[in-house]
Each structure stands twice: as C-alpha cells, then as structure tokens.
Amino acid sequence: MKTDAFALRHIGPEESDLQQMLKTIGVDSIEQLIYETLPDDIRLKAPLNLDPEMTEYEYLKHITLLGNKNKMFKTYIGLGYNQAIVPAVIQRNVFENPGWYTAYTPYQAEIAQGRLEAILNFQTMVIELSGMEIANASLLDEGTAAAEAMALLFDVRTREQKKANVCKFFVSEEILPQTLSVLQTRSTPIGVELIIGNHEEFDFSEEFYGAILQYPGKFGQVNDYTNFIAKAAENNIKVAVAADILSLAKLTPPGEMGAAVVLGTTQRFGIPLGYGGPHAAYFATKDEYKRSMPGRIIGVTVDTNGNRALRMALQTREQHIKRDKATSNICTAQVLLSVMASMYAVYHGPRGLRYIANKVHASAVTLTNTLAKLGFEQTNTAFFDTIVIKADTKKIREIAEANEVNFFYPNENSVSISLNETIGFADLNKVVSIFAAAKGLATITIDTLSETNHFPESLVRTSTFLQHEVFNKYHSETALMRYIKMLERKDLALNHSMISLGSCTMKLNAAAEMLPLSAPSWNSIHPFAPLDQAQGYQEMLAKLEEYLNEITGFAATTLQPNSGAQGEYAGLMVIQAYHQSRGDHHRNIALIPASAHGTNPASAAMAGMKVVVTKTLENGNIDVEDLREKAILHKENLSCVMITYPSTHGVYESAIKEITQIIHDNGGQVYMDGANMNAQVGLTNPATIGADVCHLNLHKTFAIPHGGGGPGVGPICVAPQLAPFLPTNPVVPTGGESAISAISAAPWGSALVCLISYGYIRMLGAEGLKSATEHAILNANYIKEKLSGHYDTLYSGEMGRAAHEMILECRPFKQKGIEVTDIAKRLMDYGFHAPTVSFPVAGTLMIEPTESENLEELDRFCEAMISIRKEIEAASIEDKNNVLKNSPHTLAMLTTENWDFPYSREQAAFPLDYIAENKFWPSVRRADDAFGDRNLVCSCAPIEAYMES
Numbered sequence: 001m002k003t004d005a006f007a008l009r010h011i012g013p014e015e016s017d018l019q020q021m022l023k024t025i026g027v028d029s030i031e032q033l034i035y036e037t038l039p040d041d042i043r044l045k046a047p048l049n050l051d052p053e054m055t056e057y058e059y060l061k062h063i064t065l066l067g068n069k070n071k072m073f074k075t076y077i078g079l080g081y082n083q084a085i086v087p088a089v090i091q092r093n094v095f096e097n098p099g100w101y102t103a104y105t106p107y108q109a110e111i112a113q114g115r116l117e118a119i120l121n122f123q124t125m126v127i128e129l130s131g132m133e134i135a136n137a138s139l140l141d142e143g144t145a146a147a148e149a150m151a152l153l154f155d156v157r158t159r160e161q162k163k164a165n166v167c168k169f170f171v172s173e174e175i176l177p178q179t180l181s182v183l184q185t186r187s188t189p190i191g192v193e194l195i196i197g198n199h200e201e202f203d204f205s206e207e208f209y210g211a212i213l214q215y216p217g218k219f220g221q222v223n224d225y226t227n228f229i230a231k232a233a234e235n236n237i238k239v240a241v242a243a244d245i246l247s248l249a250k251l252t253p254p255g256e257m258g259a260a261v262v263l264g265t266t267q268r269f270g271i272p273l274g275y276g277g278p279h280a281a282y283f284a285t286k287d288e289y290k291r292s293m294p295g296r297i298i299g300v301t302v303d304t305n306g307n308r309a310l311r312m313a314l315q316t317r318e319q320h321i322k323r324d325k326a327t328s329n330i331c332t333a334q335v336l337l338s339v340m341a342s343m344y345a346v347y348h349g350p351r352g353l354r355y356i357a358n359k360v361h362a363s364a365v366t367l368t369n370t371l372a373k374l375g376f377e378q379t380n381t382a383f384f385d386t387i388v389i390k391a392d393t394k395k396i397r398e399i400a401e402a403n404e405v406n407f408f409y410p411n412e413n414s415v416s417i418s419l420n421e422t423i424g425f426a427d428l429n430k431v432v433s434i435f436a437a438a439k440g441l442a443t444i445t446i447d448t449l450s451e452t453n454h455f456p457e458s459l460v461r462t463s464t465f466l467q468h469e470v471f472n473k474y475h476s477e478t479a480l481m482r483y484i485k486m487l488e489r490k491d492l493a494l495n496h497s498m499i500s501l502g503s504c505t506m507k508l509n510a511a512a513e514m515l516p517l518s519a520p521s522w523n524s525i526h527p528f529a530p531l532d533q534a535q536g537y538q539e540m541l542a543k544l545e546e547y548l549n550e551i552t553g554f555a556a557t558t559l560q561p562n563s564g565a566q567g568e569y570a571g572l573m574v575i576q577a578y579h580q581s582r583g584d585h586h587r588n589i590a591l592i593p594a595s596a597h598g599t600n601p602a603s604a605a606m607a608g609m610k611v612v613v614t615k616t617l618e619n620g621n622i623d624v625e626d627l628r629e630k631a632i633l634h635k636e637n638l639s640c641v642m643i644t645y646p647s648t649h650g651v652y653e654s655a656i657k658e659i660t661q662i663i664h665d666n667g668g669q670v671y672m673d674g675a676n677m678n679a680q681v682g683l684t685n686p687a688t689i690g691a692d693v694c695h696l697n698l699h700k701t702f703a704i705p706h707g708g709g710g711p712g713v714g715p716i717c718v719a720p721q722l723a724p725f726l727p728t729n730p731v732v733p734t735g736g737e738s739a740i741s742a743i744s745a746a747p748w749g750s751a752l753v754c755l756i757s758y759g760y761i762r763m764l765g766a767e768g769l770k771s772a773t774e775h776a777i778l779n780a781n782y783i784k785e786k787l788s789g790h791y792d793t794l795y796s797g798e799m800g801r802a803a804h805e806m807i808l809e810c811r812p813f814k815q816k817g818i819e820v821t822d823i824a825k826r827l828m829d830y831g832f833h834a835p836t837v838s839f840p841v842a843g844t845l846m847i848e849p850t851e852s853e854n855l856e857e858l859d860r861f862c863e864a865m866i867s868i869r870k871e872i873e874a875a876s877i878e879d880k881n882n883v884l885k886n887s888p889h890t891l892a893m894l895t896t897e898n899w900d901f902p903y904s905r906e907q908a909a910f911p912l913d914y915i916a917e918n919k920f921w922p923s924v925r926r927a928d929d930a931f932g933d934r935n936l937v938c939s940c941a942p943i944e945a946y947m948e949s
C-alpha cells in the first residue's frame with residue numbers, strides 16, 4: 001500500500017474499520033452497498049479520465065512551479081481591485097487558521113459567537129465609513145452588490161411609482177465596466193430598464209425610480225454628489241453609490257450626501273487580489289429598507305439569562321422561507337473575507353486607516369505634480385488615489401511592461417494609474433522614470449510627499465468613525481493575536497469535531513490544498529492583468545474546467561459564479577439565452593419540486609421565470625405523474641425543471657431518466673442542482689441522468705472550506721447546446737461565442753480558491769474521487785444503521801439504503817415537548833454541531849457525515865445521538881425544566897453557587913465519557929431570536945453606551 005497516497009489522508013475510515021462498518025450495514029463489500037444504493041442504469045461504465053493522482057509533496061512542488069508562471073508585476077490597474085497589505089497577524093491567525101476557515105454559517109449561534117462578533121465589527125465598520133444606518137454581513141462582490149442595490153430600490157419604489165410601473169434606473173457612465181455588465185445581466189429579467197449617461201446631464205424630470213453613481217469614478221474622478229442626490233430626492237429618485245471604502249476615511253461619505261444605498265468591495269482592507277477573488281462586498285442602507293436588504297444581517301439579542309448574545313437577524317426575509325418572493329437568492333456570502341477585513345480595521349483603527357488613506361492620496365498628488373514637471377497633463381480635476389495622464393499609451397506600455405509595471409489604458413492617449421497602500425518612494429520613482437523615458441527626458445526623483453489635498457474642501461470628511469473601543473484597543477500584535485484567539489475559542493469548527501450538515505458537505509479542507517493560497521505568486525495577481533502574466537492561473541483554471549467537464553459529463557464550464565445560488569442564476573440565464581436564440585422568447589416557466597432548496601425558486605424569480613411547484617410523493621420522491629401533467633400543461637411556455645440529484649431527501653430516485661425525458665419531450669431544459677454531487681462523483685454524472693446544466697458547490701463537494709459562511713464557488717457545467725452562452729467579462733473576455741453578460745465582477749470569479757478544488761482533484765485522481773464518494777455513502781449508511789431503533793430515517797432507496805445523507809424523524813418527540821431545536825442545542829453539550837435543521841422537511845434533522853470522518857468520530861456522534869434519545873424518552877411535556885430544554889449549558893451555569901436544576905451538573909455538561917477529554921463550552925445560553933428581531937441592533941453599541949456604564 002502506498003501510505004503517502006492523499007486518499008488515505010482525505011478519507012476517514014481505515015481499512016481495518018471497514019469490515020465492522022460493512023457488517024453493521026449488512027453488506028459484504030462496498031461494491032454491494034453501492035449496487036444496493038445507486039440505480040444500475042445510471043452507473044458510469046468507465047473510470048473518470050483525469051490526470052494521475054499526486055502525493056501532497058508532489059502536488060506542492062507542482063503548484064509552486066505552476067505559480068512561477070504568474071508574473072508579479074507592480075500593478076496600478078485599479079478598477080475596483082487594489083493591492084493590499086495583508087497584516088501577517090491576520091494572515092496567520094485567520095486566513096491560515098482552520099479554527100476560522102472550517103467553520104459553518106453561524107446558524108447555531110451559541111457556538112458561533114466569535115465569528116458573529118467579527119461580522120458585527122464588519123457591519124459597524126461599514127455603517128460608520130459609509131455614513132449609513134444599517135449594513136449586512138457581506139455580499140459576493142461589488143458588481144452583484146450594485147445589482148442588489150438596483151433591485152432593492154426597485155422593491156421600495158413609492159406606491160405611485162409601482163402603480164405606474166416606473167422601471168428606469170440611471171447608471172452613471174463612471175461606473176466600473178464589470179459592474180455595468182452585471183447590472184445589464186440582472187436588470188432585464190426583473191423588468192428594469194437601464195439608462196447609461198453622464199450624471200451632470202441627467203434630466204430629473206423624467207420618470208426614474210433610482211440611480212447608481214461611482215465614487216470616485218472608474219478612472220478616479222471625484223465628484224460631489226450632494227446636489228444630484230438632493231435633486232433626485234425631490235423627484236422620488238433614490239440613489240445608490242458604489243464607493244471605494246478606503247477613500248471614505250478621507251472623503252465625505254455618501255451617507256452624508258443622502259444616498260439610499262452605499263456599496264462596494266472591502267478587498268483593499270487586507271484581502272489578497274487572488275486574480276479576482278474571493279473578496280467581501282459591503283452593502284449599507286437606511287433602516288427603513290432593512291426588510292428589503294439582501295444577504296445576512298447579524299444582530300444583537302439576549303440569551304436565556306438575559307446576557308448579550310449575537311445571531312443572524314430577520315431570517316424570515318431569506319429564501320429558505322420566502323422562496324420565490326425572497327428579497328434575493330444570497331445564501332453563501334463572503335464571511336471569512338469580511339472577518340479579515342474587519343480585523344484589518346480593528347488592527348489599524350481609525351488613525352491607521354486615516355494614515356493609509358492619506359499616504360495613498362499624497363502619493364497620487366505627488367506623482368501628478370512630478371509628472372507635470374515632465375510636461376504630462378493629468379485630467380482628473382479631483383481625485384483620491386487614481387490619476388489619468390495624457391500620453392502615448394503604446395510607448396508608455398512598452399516601457400512599463402519592460403519594467404514589470406502595469407497601468408490601465410482607457411484609450412490610445414490616456415494612462416490610468418491607481419495607487420494603493422503598498423506604494424513607496426522606489427515605486428513612485430520607477431513610475432516617474434517610465435514617463436521620463438517615454439519623452440527621452442532625465443527623470444526626477446521624489447523624496448517627499450505633498451500634503452495638499454487634490455479635491456474640494458467640501459468633500460473633506462469631517463465626521464469621526466470607528467470610535468468604538470474594539471477599533472481602538474488591539475493595535476499591538478500580541479493584543480490582536482489574543483483577540484482573534486478569544487473569538488476563535490467561542491466557535492466550534494471542523495478542527496474540533498464532525499459537522500454533519502446535510503446538503504452542505506463539510507468535508508476535510510486539507511492543509512496541502514490550502515497552503516498555495518498564501519503564495520504571492522498566486523494571491524497577488526490582478527484580475528485584469530494581461531493574460532501573458534497569468535499563465536499559471538490560465539493553465540490551472542483551464543485544467544479545472546476540463547476536470548469538471550469530465551466529472552459532470554458535460555461540454556463546458558464557467559467558474560465565474562461566486563456561490564451555488566449565483567450558479568443557479570447563471571444556469572437559468574444561459575437556458576433563457578438558449579431558448580431565445582431559437583426564437584422561443586416566451587418560454588419562462590420553471591417547474592420546481594416542493595422539496596427544492598430555497599435558492600432554486602429565488603434564483604428562478606430573479607431570472608424572470610414563473611415558478612410552478614410540483615408535488616412530492618409520500619416516500620419523498622418527485623411525483624412523476626404530477627410533473628408530467630404540469631410539463632404537458634405548460635408545454636408551450638416550459639423553460640426548464642430544477643431538480644436536485646440525489647434528491648434533497650438523500651435518495652437516488654430511480655425515475656430520474658424518465659423525469660428528464662418528460663422535460664425534454666416538452667421543450668424544456670433540465671437544470672440539476674449539484675449540491676449533492678458528493679454522492680455522484682465517479683459513480684454517475686449529471687449528463688448521464690439527462691441534465692443539460694448543473695452548478696457545483698466547490699465549497700461543498702470540492703473541498704473549499706465554508707469559511708463561516710463563505711467564500712464559495714458555484715461553477716456551472718453545461719451540455720454542448722448551452723456552451724455558446726456561458727458568461728463573459730467586459731474587460732477580459734471569457735465564456736462562449738454568444739456569451740451572456742457578466743454574472744460576477746471578475747472574469748473567473750473567485751480564482752484564488754479554485755486552487756483548492758484543483759488540488760483536491762489532482763491529489764485524489766480518478767480512483768480517489770470515486771473512493772471518496774463510496775466512503776461518503778458508506779459513512780451515511782453506517783450512521784443510518786447505528787441509529788436505527790433509536791431514530792427513524794424518513795426516506796431511503798428501493799433497497800433500503802441512504803445516499804450520502806439521511807433525514808431523521810424528530811416530529812414525534814413533540815409529544816414529550818421536545819422540538820428539533822432542542823436536539824440541536826443539546827448536541828452542543830456533547831461537543832457537536834447540529835446536522836441540518838428542518839431542511840428539506842420541517843421538524844427533522846438531515847445528517848451528512850462525508851467521507852472524511854473516521855469510525856471513531858462516527859461512533860462518538862452516534863453515541864451522543866442515542867444518549868440524547870434516552871433523554872428525550874425521560875422528558876415530559878408537563879415539565880419543561882429538563883436537560884434538553886435548558887441546553888446548551890455554559891461553564892458559568894455549571895459553576896454557579898446554587899445548582900437548582902432537577903439533574904446533576906455532570907449530566908448537564910459531561911453526559912458521556914469522551915466529552916471530558918475535549919470539552920467544548922458554548923459561550924452563551926440559548927439566543928432569543930424573537931427578542932432580537934423586535935429590537936434590531938446590527939452594530940457594536942455606540943461609544944456613549946460604554947461611557948454611561
């Protein structure tokens with residue numbers, strides 16, 4: 001046996017455990033288990049055709065060599081992406097720390113107070129810098145955040161505007177090109193008409209519902225928008241402003257100018273460029289629009305004892321509940337990146353941020369003045385960090401690239417130069433020397449920076465920001481390191497125990513997959529760098545696309561979408577473009593089974609489709625007859641079906657081929673939600689079951705960590721007829737020949753983290769990938785058998801097997817007064833994160849152990865579940881003072897003088913032997929959701945609150 005094979009590290013069960021596991025399940029071999037699980041007519045006949053697997057050592061050598069093909073030029077391209085300095089203390093303690101990056105979305109608030117606090121800091125930072133009232137916990141990128149603003153303002157139109165269907169939205173021509181492209185994609189399906197123009201020539205008397213402006217503009221011009229926003233308000237036009245977050249430390253924030261929404265990226269707050277992402281977008285608005293706000297919001301509430309506790313607020317707005325009426329389809333966001341950006345603000349504090357902004361501005365002013373001495377004209381009348389120089393671009397470009405410098409060239413005679421916090425005198429002097437050389441002049445040396453602002457006095461920020469103590473006390477490395485650790489200790493992540501979240505596939509995020517993300521050759525490349533400087537990336541991304549094509553059986557892939565939900569939207573838009581290319585403009589009906597994930601109907605609504613819900617049978621399967629009836633009924637207008645396979649019930653439905661045939665027979669396309677791809681890789685694929693397009697969640701199946709709620713990557717893979725329509729990018733063209741406009745801001749989405757999935761596939765190889773799938777099924781069926789007799793499994797296949805996940809029935813426990821939430825909270829006392837609660841069936845738990853967990857951990861989890869089952873048995877509906885209802889139990893509770901619960905301290909906190917060795921203490925008691933929503937607070941308490949107390 002090759003003991004250095006990566007598969008042995010990734011896959012949990014040991015060879016020696018196998019016999020016992022198979023025996024428990026009641027099969028002789030894994031082959032027999034798979035035979036009893038997966039319908040025969042969809043099994044792949046041949047192994048996947050992938051490159052041979054590598055050991056971790058071989059892979060790290062390979063990826064270093066490949067990284068060397070990326071050229072690390074000094075880059076002043078800007079356009080929404082700026083080189084930032086990642087503070088080493090944040091890189092080491094957050095970015096490279098599994099305690100942070102392997103955490104799940106903080107649905108279980110009591111064991112997530114650390115990242116909830118970090119995100120609350122993020123929201124506070126955004127609120128104060130933008131001058132707004134409320135902010136969310138991050139969006140996917142600036143382009144999609146702008147689209148969300150367009151949609152929010154559409155949603156909050158006045159009654160008269162709604163009645164008259166006022167649907168015009170003004171877009172300043174100074175908007176970033178990639179943002180414009182995303183706005184184009186997103187506007188048409190929801191019935192918004194974009195009008196692009198110069199904001200100074202805008203006619204306020206026309207019927208518009210909203211507008212979006214860029215601050216500073218795409219090439220750096222800074223405008224005072226106060227008058228525009230005021231005049232717009234007089235005409236009921238609400239204004240969104242996309243703003244550079246660093247500039248807001250120096251410039252009057254749009255909130256103070258009356259903006260209704262302020263949005264942008266926080267990338268330059270210490271996040272690597274990563275060839276386009278992942279980065280956290282920010283989104284802030286007025287309190288009155290909070291119910292229309294997209295994405296997650298963290299809010300303050302109290303726990304059972306009345307102590308402060310944080311949790312996700314206003315969840316009833318989200319797609320899980322609102323389905324096709326949801327305010328947006330955002331599920332996975334950019335939590336890890338928002339945590340890093342918030343820590344950057346915590347570390348630098350208001351003084352540090354002002355210093356950085358001043359330095360960047362002073363460098364730009366000094367460069368302008370120096371180039372003027374060489375006879376170069378600068379055309380921005382006011383700027384923050386970006387200047388535009390009149391010059392022969394061909395000549396400048398040649399000299400610049402020979403000196404390993406990138407500028408941006410808007411046209412033949414202007415050069416746009418965006419400065420950032422990495423700028424030093426040597427860099428400035430190199431820039432000057434390039435321009436001097438172009439004119440054949442002797443260069444001038446800069447050795448001091450100008451102190452004069454190059455923007456009007458009226459735009460100088462006078463208000464204070466980040467006065468709260470959290471931004472003013474962790475400025476030494478020791479202090480910040482301990483603050484990060486203090487928060488980390490409150491959170492349960494994969495480095496503590498199994499997180500068996502059905503549908504979310506919390507598998508190993510191997511260190512060897514993660515290491516290359518820290519290499520400058522990978523993380524410092526600008527997304528709009530010339531392609532010949534990104535050859536390492538181009539090769540890696542092309543290979544990854546090729547592997548995903550092979551794994552799905554499809555013809556082409558785009559890596560652009562930054563989450564599964566964005567993948568759904570991209571897939572539906574591609575289907576629509578296909579229908580339209582055939583003159584079928586009327587096809588707009590999406591059939592979606594009742595059991596679908598909430599993002600499915602929400603994405604269909606955003607794509608302008610009409611959702612028709614199809615029935616689910618008693619046994620959890622799609623009701624084929626109902627589906628057939630509806631497909632035939634809507635034959636003329638059928639666009640597609642959205643199905644999850646294996647189903648969200650954890651079953652490989654044997655009628656799948658019949659289902660996909662029915663859709664095709666009626667002129668529709670088949671969209672497969674690939675969240676459950678972990679049960680398919682190497683055994684079957686979407687093309688084989690008859691799908692035309694699927695998204696994959698690289699942050700589930702392909703080992704990208706969840707990061708506490710993001711980043712994600714949701715590529716879509718498509719059949720040949722859909723390939724021409726894959727999305728492009730306006731700056732670096734990508735996608736098919738008849739490409740739709742952009743889905744995300746960056747040409748290859750979150751390219752940096754695609755490295756993780758690339759490494760996962762390269763190190764496992766075809767055999768390893770298949771083995772991973774088989775072990776995922778093995779582990780799930782093992783748990784199912786171990787728990788049988790204690791819990792009923794809701795659905796199983798025709799031969800009684802689960803796929804890679806299963807649903808446990810918990811509704812009968814109501815007779816004992818026990819809700820599924822009580823089980824979820826009680827699991828914390830046993831050191832476990834709850835499985836998925838109440839999806840896809842309310843009152844149940846969905847367990848997905850993944851292949852990465854070994855027998856010991858599976859047994860510990862089962863032991864906990866069985867022990868809880870006994871506690872349920874002992875509970876009674878009359879007496880709510882029991883160990884389940886009072887869970888989770890904190891250390892503070894356990895060590896109080898008076899213990900007056902009807903059970904022992906030991907039973908509360910150490911109900912099983914294994915717990916003592918590795919006890920995890922929830923830091924708060926149960927968080928009160930209703931209280932928090934009634935008294936919504938989404939930022940750190942103002943400084944006055946501290947001064948009073």
Ligand SMILES: *Cc1c(COP(=O)(O)O)cnc(C)c1O
Pocket residue numbers: 330331332503504563564565566597599600644648673675676697712714
């Ligand atoms: C996770 C998931 C999604 C959404 O993916 P995000 O990356 O969170 O947007 C969609 N469908 C199913 C079945 C999922 O499990």
